[in-house]
Amino acid sequence: MHGLISQDKRMLKDWAKFLETFGNGFPEYEAETLFEGWDEKRQVGLFAANFKGKHTGEGGVCAPTGKTLGDGTRYCYMLHVNNDGKVDDVKKIWNDCHAFMRLGWPLPEMAEKEAGEPARPLAKVPHEDEAKKITFFEGLKVADLVEFMERGGRKKGELFTIPEQATVEAALKELDQRNVLSMPVCTPDGKIKGIVSTLDLVVGVVFTPWSERFDAEKEPTVEDIKAVLTSSKGVLESPVSHLMGINEYTREYWEDEELQVLAERLSQGVHRALIRRRATSTTADPKPQPKPKPEPVHLIAQSDLMRFIGSKINAQAGLARCMSQSIGTLGLVEKKEMMITVRDTQTALTAFRKLWQGGWVMDWTVSAVPVVDAQGNLVATLSGSDMRGLTTDNLEDLMLPVAEYLKKRSGGELRAPEKVTMDTPFKEALEKMLWAGIHRLWVTGNKGAKVEGVLSMTDIAHRFATFDLRRHSKQTK
Structure with a gap:
């Protein structure tokens, strides 16, 4: 079942593959155990209704197409399961996947319009472990x-x-x-x-x-x-x-x-x-205030x-020990088959454009790109902050090679990029990020300067937003 949840979301662009992938998985599960949870890393999850009969009813899969629309709104699909346990119909609807999964909402009015029929409430059937999950931010406002x-x-x-x-x-x-x-x-x-x-x-x-x-x-x-x-x-x-x-x-x-x-x-x-x-009202006086x-x-x-996460880690000895593990051990970095980089000889204009173009490859726009030399070694970082101070008088600087542009913006010296390896302890990486005032660290190999991945604040926020303290109780005692 977990393999079913973890299907590569790129496959969802192919309807035939989508039906084949998900349609063959349902017969093995009773309605009560169909819901297995939410794959936070890939933003894919399954949920189920209270089916009548052995396999008949409606369930669904929330899965993004890779493009976010609005406040976390993504494509969702409604599946209909027939008496043989096969998916025989798919409807594309709109919904907020996270709220839908978390609250088990009925389909909203917008979904009714897209589906062309009245919405039917779906009852969430939570997994036992998911119901007991305790997050890092439990009880906090x-x-x-x-x-x-x-x-x-x-x-x-x-x-x-x-x-x-x-x-x-x-x-x-x-x-x-x-x-x-x-x-x-x-x-x-x-x-x-x-x-x-x-x-x-x-x-x-x-x-x-x-x-x-x-x-x-x-x-x-x-x-x-x-x-x-x-x-x-x-x-x-x-x-x-x-x-x-x-x-x-x-x-x-x-x-x-x-x-x-x-x-x-x-x-x-x-x-x-x-x-x-x-x-807040400070008086019960009915007169106009x-x-x-x-x-x-x-x-x-x-x-x-x-900074808030760092303070909580430092205040809890057990959690501090757990977070002293390497970023590789904690699964914070996913090595990327394709890293978006810019050559040091490309114009700053082209390099800045890649910040935005990266968003069409990733799930969202990247906020920085590594600058590499002819051998692919990391030499600098270009981020949106490097455009601060641009005026009509120095606009032509955008036509400089990006390495020269960065030198000019930093007083003649090319700032050394901040980097870590998969063996770097998480606490050290977080402190390095905060001390340098940056939002990501490039991950390189132990023997070279080639970029293999990136540890970003988004990655860390994701880990702590989904971190189950109950499952890690042995490490935090």
């Missing part, structure tokens, strides 16, 4: 993370924002001066409209108007360069609100929500979120969750 940040002096007081009418050039300068990757964008009356990040600005600058997105190796021609310089100058002079949310739209959460929910989102490639506090002052808003990033 988002407010606990906010309080931790304030105790540590981080993000305490006023939230720095940028006006929606400010130019993209001004936004890049502000991000550079504050040494941050994102800032909330506010309206003239002070309301937060959303978040703009360095990757939003990267997309706006390097994809206008040279739009052949899918040829990752294409170098710009002279005509391309002239067009980019002309159009990108216009982009830099345009309002920052025009680019807000291009790469990642703004998520919002309440302080009283479960921290597990936020952690799950941050484990799915979401990099940051706005946190709001619900307004003065309009309350706006409640404080916090901007939480993946790095804040990493």
Whole structure:
């Protein structure tokens, strides 16, 4: 059954293979044991209804096609199982896979419309082990993370924002001066409209108007360069609100929500979120009251969750021992058959484009790429943050070889990339990441500098959002 859950999601693009793969698996299982859980790593899971008869009824598989639509919404499929235990019908519907699996929701109205028939409630049949799962964030609220940040002096007081009418050039300068990757964008009356990040600005600058997105190796021609310089100058002079949310739209959460929910989102490639506090009434007086002052808003990033995780590990000796194991032993890194890299001789423009193009290969847009030499050895890292400070006066720097561009951005020296091996202890890797103020570490072999994988904050958030403390009790005692 676990092999059934773990099928490569690329196979789902082939309907015939999809039916063959999943249709042959159902006859071996009674309805009560059909549900086996959720494969967090591949984002694939099975669930079942309370079947009438031996094998007849409706069950389903939630499985992404590789492209996220909206807030975690992905393709889902509804399967119908006939009397012989075979899948005889498949309907594609829309739903939020995580909420569907976690809560056993009935199909929503949108799914009814897509399916063309009334929705029938599905009763979740939880696996015994899944029902007892205790996560790392058990019993914690988002407010606990906010309080931790304030105790540590981080993000305490006023939230720095940028006006929606400010130019993209001004936004890049502000991000550079504050040494941050994102800032909330506010309206003239002070309301937060959303978040703009360095990757939003990267997309706006390097994809206008040279739009052949899918040829990752294409170098710009002279005509391309002239067009980019002309159009990108216009982009830099345009309002920052025009680019807000291009790469990642703004998520919002309440302080009283479960921290597990936020952690799950941050484990799915979401990099940051706005946190709001619900307004509370302080009087029972029925008379109209003065309009309350706006409640404080916090901007939480993946790095804040990493610091929170680090503090919890250090406070629990047993957990600290467990997390002293290597990143390879803990299964935090999946060696990749194909790493997205850029040559040190390619233009910075081409390299920045690969940040976005990587999202069509991965499940979400990559936020950094390794820069390699002719032998494939790691020499540097290019991330969205390296576009901070770009102005109309230095726009032509994008045409430099990426290694030269990075040297110029860092005062003449090429910064050494941060890297680890599969044998690096997790605690050491996490501390290295936080100390350097970066969001990923390149994983190389013990005897060379070739990149074999990456350990990102998304990977760590995923591990702790799904970490079952009950199963690891022996290691944490």
